Amino acid sequence: QLMESGGGSVQAGDSLRLSCTASGGEQFTYNMGWFRQAPGKEREFVAVISRSGSIVHYAEFAKGRFTLSREHAKNTVYLQMTNLKPEDTAVYYCGRATEIRAEVVTKIETYDAWGQGTQITVSS
Numbered sequence: 345q346l347m348e349s350g351g352g353s354v355q356a357g358d359s360l361r362l363s364c365t366a367s368g369g370e371q372f373t374y375n376m377g378w379f380r381q382a383p384g385k386e387r388e389f390v391a392v393i394s395r396s397g398s399i400v401h402y403a404e405f406a407k408g409r410f411t412l413s414r415e416h417a418k419n420t421v422y423l424q425m426t427n428l429k430p431e432d433t434a435v436y437y438c439g440r441a442t443e444i445r446a447e448v449v450t451k452i453e454t455y456d457a458w459g460q461g462t463q464i465t466v467s468s
Contacts, residue, residue: 348438351462354428358466362423364438364459375441376414376421377449380434381461389450392441393421401446428466435461 350362364376377392391402391412400412409428414421425432439455448454 346438346440346457346459348436348459348462351436351464353465353467356429356466356468358428359424359426360428360464361425362436362438362462362464364421364423366419375444375449377439377441377455378412378423378436379439379452379455380432380436380464382431382434385434387437387452390436391423392444392449394444399444401444401449403450425464428464430466430468433464433466435463437461 345367346364347367348362348364350360352360354360373395375392375394378390379387380390381387389403390406391400391410393400393412393414397414402410409426411424438459440457441449441455443454
């Protein structure tokens with residue numbers, strides 16, 4: 345089971361850190377990613393990190409502003425977001441990726457488990 349936390353309402357330019365924690369005794373040995381879904385839009389890829397943490401892929405809009413990392417001891421991945429913009433407003437979902445190849449990690453079908461999501465609202 346995956347659980348996101350850290351969402352909230354912020355001003356443009358602010359920062360937030362999202363967390364995704366695996367519970368239920370699950371060994372955190374998976375590739376883990378984040379997607380987001382804005383109202384009326386499809387769910388879109390944000391970033392993904394490999395099991396070891398050595399490989400990270402980002403969507404173009406996330407490069408330079410978002411940083412994905414993981415802490416194995418806590419079974420948690422973190423999405424640090426800086427310089428947030430109103431267009432970042434969405435529900436952010438943590439997902440478990442079955443692969444880490446760049447050409448497939450942007451596809452929803454690559455993920456076999458999801459969290460409930462956490463809302464981020466950025467006002468101008």
